[in-house]
Amino acid sequence: MAHAADTPTSHTRESATEGVEQALKMIEGRWKLVILFHLFGGQSMRFSELERSIPEVSQKMLIQQLRQMESDGIVRRKVYPEVPPRVVYSLTDWGQALCPALDALLSWAAARPE
Template sequence: MLEGRWKLVILFHLFGGQVLRFSDLERAIPGISQKMLIQQLRQMEKDGIVSRIVHHQVPPKVEYCLTQWGQALCPALDALLTWAAQREAMDGGNPAAAVRN
């Protein structure tokens, strides 16, 4: 469900009730192609983690936010962020130190 390089990154950007347009997500995630972002969002929508909100207007407006199920992941993501920050502080930001430990 959360496998792959980009899904956690997308979740972190939608964390905390953020509602973002596709273009906002695309700008916020350097290195992701438009095709990959579309694929990941569609899969996350299919899995019930992300909600796609279509506003029928000109120009078209599509927004994404976490569903209730996606919001339920927030405490786990917050714990993961805390763990990563503590680990980085402990290792002085040196990935090689983390491997040696």
């Protein structure tokens, strides 16, 4: 599947607005950015490790946010055939490609005039 980075596209104001809104919807949610920052840099984490790393999130909410990110193609879920099953989460290449965009957004926010 080709991604936007593979093929340059010219946007109209409307299509650019729609595209950015769709992208922001994929990362909106109380815990999605926290999860992303735990998984950046090639990190793979078991569900229990993520749960311990983010103690404020409920198990139900963590599962829900991970499932949404998986269905959006940002997170990869790998189940190892063990007893009990070991489930490991990591970012897809496309999910990892979010890092520079979020770094740029962080730099932009830090440069806010006072």
